[in-house]
Amino acid sequence: MKRTDVRPGSAPPLPPVEPIRLVDPDGRRVSDPAYTAPDHGTLLALLRAMIIGRRFDRQASALTRQGRLAVYPSSYGQEACQVGGVLALADNDWLFPTYRDSVSLVTRGVDPIEVLTLLRGDWHSGYDPERHRCAPQCTPLATNASHAVGLTYAARRKGEDTAALVLMGDGATSEGDAHEAYNFAAVWNTPVVFLIQNNHWAISVPVHKQSVAPTLAHKAIGYGMRGHHVDGNDAAAVHAVVSHALAEARAGSGPAIIEARTYRMGPHTNSDAPQRYRDDSEVEYWKERDPLARLERLLRDEGRIDDSELERIRAQADRLAATMRERLSAAGRLAPEELFSHVYASTPALLARQRQELLDELEA
Amino acid sequence: MAEFSMGQALNRALRDALAADPSVVVYGEDVGPLGGVFRVTDGLTAEFGEDRVFDSPLAESGIVGTAVGMAMYGRRPVVEMQFDAFGYPAFEQVVSHVAKMRNRTRGRVGLPLVIRIPYGGGIGAVEHHGDSSEMYYAHTPGLHVVTPATPADAYSLLREAIEDPDPVVFLEPKRRYWTKAEVDLPVRTEPMDRAVVRRTGTDVTLIAYGPMVDTVLEAAEAAREEGCAAEVVDLRSLSPFDDQTVTASVRRTGRAVVVHEAATFGGYGAEVAARVTEQCFHYLEAPVLRVGGFDIPYPPPELEEYHLPSVDRILGAIDRLQWESEWTAESPAVPGRRSEVGV
Incomplete structure (x- = not known):
């Protein structure tokens, strides 16, 4: 008789409660038994992308205050996750971001104006997902996680080694769709890495009201999956851990859940009021653990970057910000008739009539 | 001419679609070796293998969500919700992603996928097995919603649904699964959007x-x-x-x-x-x-x-x-x- 009650695989180890860290908040290297820090070239790329990402984020927040963006969910403070995760991806991998992950898209090479299409309100997703291998930014939490599972499943059936990185927040781990995606990924052994950016706040609800698991990475154990717990403000560690998990997933060793401990320094969005639910001292605590400062310090101490190079990167970031301001002002007129263009591959009679009604109304 | 029940016609449509297009995959709960609780997928795993026709974990939202990802990457998934009311856990995926992906991406990403749902009453089933859920889907722009009434249409509409570039919610009247008619398969009846x-x-x-x-x-x-x-x-x-x-x-x-x-x-x-x-x-x-x-x-x-x-x-x-x-x-x-x- 074929036994059906025996499942393959051994139990993966429990993730450490203390997060993996390769660079401490003061910019000193920390040794880790399992991981080594990326080389200097990668560390410089991480710092550069974080400086540019933070400038993008600051500019987008300013544009929102000026009323030129409808809304902007800032990832200020989470740059190590935004950048460390994306720079670990290969060109043929896919990224599945949420609304808070605009910086990850800019890091991936998506035109910043196309990233802001959603938030300016011109359309929903402004970039070409296939060109950049980035799914549209997802607002209903955790619902894009299973898309990554299906996509990588399809890629494997084509004989490709495409992996996917799913970005999600601590709040999203409470959603049923997170559970279903984790389980599908594990059962189908698809190369997906779920990077949970635990920024401690789901709008106003603290993470301890989402879960009492020792870490969010512990959830992996129940799916027979590996879980990793990393300092989410240490770009070197995020990059190393995500790279390792992606490589293992690609090699067929299964998907992984990574909890990156970070902090949302700003409000949920521009319309949020964090003083109603959290203490300034907590923000101050995390300011001391800034992801940019520590990597800059390390690279300075090791003689890999100096003031002039930093100036050069900051000037580049400022040029990006200026371009954002200019190009948003120059944006063209929206075409209301486009409302009917992308509902189906070909426009059904009902929509053709409604489009004509709208055009007649506009002409009247 | 041979006699086919609606269930047999649907089975034949799936078989012919799988044979005609290597990107078609069929999955869901119990659709593999069992052949589905209504036997609509009978024999398909044996014929096309576990890679093409397979059982998935028991989670409707995950089934539809993974189908979205597969359709984004060149597959044509045909997934089954075992019963009308068991399709509700997938509702968010259907409404927020399946129906909207083409629109959200400004026409760049279409989702050629089919969600088969046995629906309606009349078979003496207990609760949650007799709902008529068509209006939830029909009210959602971005979806095609079709439902056959004859074995010939069951075959033709399902083939057309699988070939369509847009997502189709394919509602199968479960009380008519056993209704037989003389029909020459394969058959193509009137286009899918016509009464x-x-x-x-x-x-x-x-x-x-x-x-x-x-x-x-x-x-x-x-x-x-x-x-x-x-x-x-x-x-x-x-x-x-x-x-x-x-x-x-x-x-x-x-x-x-x-x-x-x-x-x-x-x-x-x-x-x-x-x-x-x-x-x-x-x-x-x-x-x-x-x-x-x-x-x-x-x-x-x-x-x-x-x-x-x-x-x-x-x-x-x-x-x-x-x-x-x-x-x-x-x-x-x-x-x-x-x-x-x-x-």
């Missing part, structure tokens, strides 16, 4: 879809015995709605009754009645009537016969259509009908 006239008549148009088409045809036959020539329109496609075929019929007959199993309030019949009234007002001899399920949760099996639209209830609606035309006045087969007008 068809199943029976011609001059006095009233009976509009139905899926499980109610046979019931309405029976009612039309009974009405004929009473001297009323009823025309029967099988909608086939709930979204888009074929205004042309329906209004042409109602303009000929001047009267219309729309019939479905789902609760009447806010049901598909309300949309049909509104559209017919808007487009045929000057041709109408009577208000458009609806015969639907009561506005109650789907009843337990021992009581479902009281809930489901019956031939008698459809005939009763025909009776209430303010008959003034010659056949009612002169036909001895319908005594007293005129006196009921206005009652």
Whole structure:
């Protein structure tokens, strides 16, 4: 008789409660038994992308205050996750971001104006997902996680080694769709890495009201999956851990859940009021653990970057910000008739009539 | 010509689609070696292998969500929700992603996928196995919603749904799975977005879809015995709605009754009645009537016969259509009908 009650695989180890860290908040290297820090070239790329990402984020927040963006969910403070995760991806991998992950898209090479299409309100997703291998930014939490599972499943059936990185927040781990995606990924052994950016706040609800698991990475154990717990403000560690998990997933060793401990320094969005639910001292605590400062310090101490190079990167970031301001002002007129263009591959009679009604109304 | 049940025709459609297009995959709960609880996927895993036809974890949202990802990457997934009410966990995926992906991405990413859902009552099943969930999907822009009433249409519509560049919610009337007809397979019937006239008549148009088409045809036959020539329109496609075929019929007959199993309030019949009234007002001899399920949760099996639209209830609606035309006045087969007008 074929036994059906025996499942393959051994139990993966429990993730450490203390997060993996390769660079401490003061910019000193920390040794880790399992991981080594990326080389200097990668560390410089991480710092550069974080400086540019933070400038993008600051500019987008300013544009929102000026009323030129409808809304902007800032990832200020989470740059190590935004950048460390994306720079670990290969060109043929896919990224599945949420609304808070605009910086990850800019890091991936998506035109910043196309990233802001959603938030300016011109359309929903402004970039070409296939060109950049980035799914549209997802607002209903955790619902894009299973898309990554299906996509990588399809890629494997084509004989490709495409992996996917799913970005999600601590709040999203409470959603049923997170559970279903984790389980599908594990059962189908698809190369997906779920990077949970635990920024401690789901709008106003603290993470301890989402879960009492020792870490969010512990959830992996129940799916027979590996879980990793990393300092989410240490770009070197995020990059190393995500790279390792992606490589293992690609090699067929299964998907992984990574909890990156970070902090949302700003409000949920521009319309949020964090003083109603959290203490300034907590923000101050995390300011001391800034992801940019520590990597800059390390690279300075090791003689890999100096003031002039930093100036050069900051000037580049400022040029990006200026371009954002200019190009948003120059944006063209929206075409209301486009409302009917992308509902189906070909426009059904009902929509053709409604489009004509709208055009007649506009002409009247 | 051979005889096929609707379930067999669907099975054959899946088999032919799998053979015709290597990007088609079929998965869901129990669709593998078991062949599905209604055996619609019978034999497909054996023929096409576990890579193409397989059992997934028991999680409808995950099934539809993974299908979204597969369709984004060149597959044509055909997934099954085991029963109407078991499709609800996937509702968010259907509404927020399946229906909207093409629109969200400004036309760049379409999702050629099919969600098969056995729906409706009449098989004596316990709760959560008899819902008519069509309106939830029909109300969602971005989806095609189709439902066959015959084995030939079951085959043809499913093939067309799988070939379509957009997502299709494919509703299978489970009480008609075993209904047989002579049909030459493979067959291609009318295009997916068209309604068809199943029976011609001059006095009233009976509009139905899926499980109610046979019931309405029976009612039309009974009405004929009473001297009323009823025309029967099988909608086939709930979204888009074929205004042309329906209004042409109602303009000929001047009267219309729309019939479905789902609760009447806010049901598909309300949309049909509104559209017919808007487009045929000057041709109408009577208000458009609806015969639907009561506005109650789907009843337990021992009581479902009281809930489901019956031939008698459809005939009763025909009776209430303010008959003034010659056949009612002169036909001895319908005594007293005129006196009921206005009652």
